Structure formats: C-alpha cells, structure tokens
Amino acid sequence: MRLELIQPFINAADGVLGQMLxxxxxxxxxxxxxxxxxxxxxxASVVIRGDLEGCIxxxxxxxxxxxxxxxLAGAEAGSSEQxxxxxxxxxxxxxxxxxxxxxxxxxxxxxVFPPVLHxxxxxxxxxxxxxxxxxxxxxxxxxxxxxxxxLDYSRRETAEAxxxxx
Amino acid sequence: MRENESALRNxxxxxxxxxxxxxxxxxRKNLGRMLQMIxxxxxxxAGHGLEAIQQYDRLRPDIVFMDVTMPEMExxxxxxxxxxxxxxxxxxxxxxxxxxxxxxxxxxxxxRHFLQKPTNPxxxxxxxxxxxxxxxxxxxxxxxxxxxx
Numbered sequence: 001m002r003l004e005l006i007q008p009f010i011n012a013a014d015g016v017l018g019q020m021l022x023x024x025x026x027x028x029x030x031x032x033x034x035x036x037x038x039x040x041x042x043x044a045s046v047v048i049r050g051d052l053e054g055c056i057x058x059x060x061x062x063x064x065x066x067x068x069x070x071x072l073a074g075a076e077a078g079s080s081e082q083x084x085x086x087x088x089x090x091x092x093x094x095x096x097x098x099x100x101x102x103x104x105x106x107x108x109x110x111x112v113f114p115p116v117l118h119x120x121x122x123x124x125x126x127x128x129x130x131x132x133x134x135x136x137x138x139x140x141x142x143x144x145x146x147x148x149x150x151l152d153y154s155r156r157e158t159a160e161a162x163x164x165x166x
Numbered sequence: 167m168r169e170n171e172s173a174l175r176n177x178x179x180x181x182x183x184x185x186x187x188x189x190x191x192x193x194r195k196n197l198g199r200m201l202q203m204i205x206x207x208x209x210x211x212a213g214h215g216l217e218a219i220q221q222y223d224r225l226r227p228d229i230v231f232m233d234v235t236m237p238e239m240e241x242x243x244x245x246x247x248x249x250x251x252x253x254x255x256x257x258x259x260x261x262x263x264x265x266x267x268x269x270x271x272x273x274x275x276x277x278r279h280f281l282q283k284p285t286n287p288x289x290x291x292x293x294x295x296x297x298x299x300x301x302x303x304x305x306x307x308x309x310x311x312x313x314x315x
Contacts, residue, residue, distance in 0.1 A: 020284050073195050086192035093190070094283045097262020101282065104265035112263065114189075114235060 005052060005103070005151050006134050012098035013138060013147055016091065021071055021140050028144075029137040037133065037148050041065055042084055043118035044092040050110025052103065054151030057118055058092035060084075064143025071142060089115040095147075174205030176228045176298065182206030185227040187218040187244070188260070189236040193283075197231055197260065200287045204294060215239025215247075222248050222255065229297055232277075234261035234268060242272050249276040256297050260285060 010027070017025035043059035060068060062084075069080070069087040092115040100112055133150035174182045184201050186208055188194045198208045209225045212218040214236045222230065230248070234241040245257045259272045264282035272280050279293050 016284055019286070069192075073192055073199070083192060083195075086190055090190045090192045090196075093193075093262045097264070097283060101263050101265045104263070104267065112235075 002152060005153075006149050008099040008102040009056060009095065009147070009149050009151075010136065012102070013095045013136075013145070016094045016098055017138060017140050017145060020091070020094075021068065021142055023141040025138040025140045025145070027136055028139045029135070031135050033133045033135040033148065037135075039118060039120065040144075040146055042081075042088045043146075044085075044089040044115040045118040046092055046096045046115045047113040048096075048100070048110050048151065049113070049154075051108045051154055052110050052151055053154045054149070056092070056096055056151070057146075057148040058088060058095060058115075059118070059146040059148070060088050060091075061144050061146075064140070064145060067142035068140075085117055089117065174294070174298070182229065182294070182298065183209035183225065183227045185210050185212065185218065185221055185225060185230045187212040187215070187221075187230065187236070187241065188233040189213050190233075193233065197285075197290075200285075200290055201231075203287050204291045206294075213237075215241055215244030218244045219247055222252065226252075228256065229294060230255065230257045231260050232257055234259055234263065234272075242268070242275060242277070245272065245277050246275040258293060258297075 014025055014027070037057055040059050041061040042065040043057055045055055045057045047055050065084040065088055068091070069084045072087055073083055096112060096115070100110070133148050136147045136149070138145040138147070176182050182205065184206060186194050186197050186201070188197070194211050198211070201208055206228075209227050210221045212221045216239045218230070218232060218241075230245075232241040232245055241259060241261070245259065248255050248257065253276075257277045258279040258281060259277050260281045260283060261268065262283045264280060269280045278297060281289065281293065
C-alpha cells in the first residue's frame with residue numbers, strides 16, 4: 001500500500017463530494033484494513049489495471065444513498081433504489097476519474113474499468129490480489145460515505161523498475 | 167448564472183436543443199436537469215456512441231454533451247464520426263477522466279470543448295453561451311479545473 005497513490009483518491013473524494021453535495025465532506029475515520037471488506041449499504045467498485053493495480057470500493061449507507069440521489073437527481077428520483085444505485089456508481093466514477101486524471105498526468109498508464117455494483121456482503125473486488133486496503137469514512141451532509149482503497153504498483157512495473165534501476 | 171436563461175435560442179430563433187450521451191441514466195438525468203435550468207430542451211438521449219450517431223442524424227441537435235467511456239462505442243470515436251459527416255456539429259465532452267491525453271485527442275478530433283465531471287450549471291452555461299455565439303469556449307480553464315481537484 002503506497003500512500004502517495006492514495007492521496008489523489010482522498011483529494012478527489014473530498015472535492016467531488018463537496019461540490020456535488022454543496023457542503024464540505026470531513027474525513028472521520030482512516031484505518032488500514034487487512035480483513036475482507038464488509039459492505040455497509042449501496043456499494044460500487046472500480047478495478048484499475050496497468051502501471052497501478054487494485055480496486056476502489058465506494059459505499060454509501062442506505063439512507064445516505066437515497067439522500068444523495070435525492071440531492072443530485074431530484075426529489076422524485078430519490079425514492080427509487082435503482083437511481084440510488086446509479087448515483088453511487090456515478091459518484092464512484094467521478095471520484096476515481098478525478099483521481100486517475102492526476103495520476104495519469106504524473107505519467108502512470110492504466111485502464112480504469114467502469115464501476116460495477118458491489119453486491120457481496122463481504123469480500124474484495126474479484127480478480128484483484130491486494131490484501132491490504134485503506135478504509136476511510138467521510139461525513140457528509142447526506143450521511144456517511146465509505147471508501148476502501150486497495151492499490152499498488154503492478155508487479156510487472158516493480159520488476160521492470162528493479163531491472164532498470166538495480 | 168445569467169437571468170432569463172429560459173429564452174436561450176439558437177441562430178434560427180428556436181429553443182436550443184441538446185443531445186445528452188452517457189451510459190449512466192443518473193448522469194443523463196443530472197446533466198439534463200442542469201441543462202433545463204440553463205434553458206433550451208433536451209431533444210434526446212443516448213446510452214452509447216453508436217446510439218449517439220443515430221440520434222444525431224435523426225435529431226440534429228444544436229449541442230451534444232458526450233461522455234468518453236461507454237460500451238459499444240466510446241465517446242471520442244462517436245464524436246469523430248459525427249463531425250466527419252456533420253462538420254458543423256458542436257460537441258462537448260463531459261467525462262470523469264480529464265487527463266491531457268484524452269483532452270488533446272478529443273480537441274484534435276474536432277470536439278469543441280472538454281468538461282470534467284462533476285460539472286456545474288455555471289460552467290455549462292458559460293460553455294453553451296460561447297458555442298451559441300460561435301466563439302471558442304475557454305477550453306484551457308476547464309482543463310486546469312480538471313487537474314485542480
């Protein structure tokens with residue numbers, strides 16, 4: 001787990017949540033996590049592959065998901081669970097998109113897969129090898145937003161760097 | 167944002183018509199809601215690039231707002247195809263990933279502007295007014311915004 005890779009995601013979540021919800025988001029809890037991730041509500045995960053590899057899970061407690069959907073898509077849409085799920089996926093898309101923009105501009109190249117609903121009650125992202133993650137909780141005006149970031153340099157990248165820079 | 171936005175009209179004096187292209191229904195609704203606040207009408211929506219091309223041919227909207235990453239056909243390719251057949255098309259990319267490579271590629275292919283999500287009504291309004299006046303939108307400002315978060 002490399003903290004220099006994590007910071008862009010924290011900054012992006014802070015910026016996107018603050019702008020979308022029109023009020024600041026505060027980081028309340030930060031912890032390293034080695035156990036499998038336990039979903040809190042409506043969650044979406046985004047897989048990254050390339051120079052960096054890993055997975056980011058974006059998870060809103062059920063009430064928070066509905067309230068965010070209401071704020072962003074209008075009151076009438078907010079009552080739909082489908083819209084709440086779409087909202088969480090789009091929020092994940094925006095947060096990860098903003099973070100990877102910063103990392104891309106630093107020279108990292110990787111593919112970001114579209115967000116998918118994270119339906120397992122516990123478990124990480126399918127197909128990712130990271131066992132350690134940083135778990136964060138943001139307090140927002142709509143409720144708690146959880147983010148679980150498991151990201152590291154790819155093994156190929158690490159091996160190439162070792163060859164080039166013995 | 168400016169007042170009297172509901173009177174936004176194209177060069178023919180008709181209400182401005184938009185095509186909104188995004189694979190996320192939520193993103194389309196959210197953008198559509200902002201566009202209605204600004205003025206004009208959302209003439210159509212599409213969930214991927216191929217559908218966007220068909221919808222453009224059918225609707226001939228004044229301005230297209232297009233996501234980049236979508237199934238079937240991605241946004242930059244769809245934009246390039248639309249512009250090849252309709253050089254007058256005014257297409258604005260609206261994407262989560264706004265790195266220099268994506269932005270440069272889109273602008274090279276004839277896209278008029280690149281906005282990074284999340285966008286807001288003020289910025290959208292500014293871009294729409296620039297396009298309606300036939301001016302180059304201040305692309306640099308939004309590229310800088312893309313790196314600001």
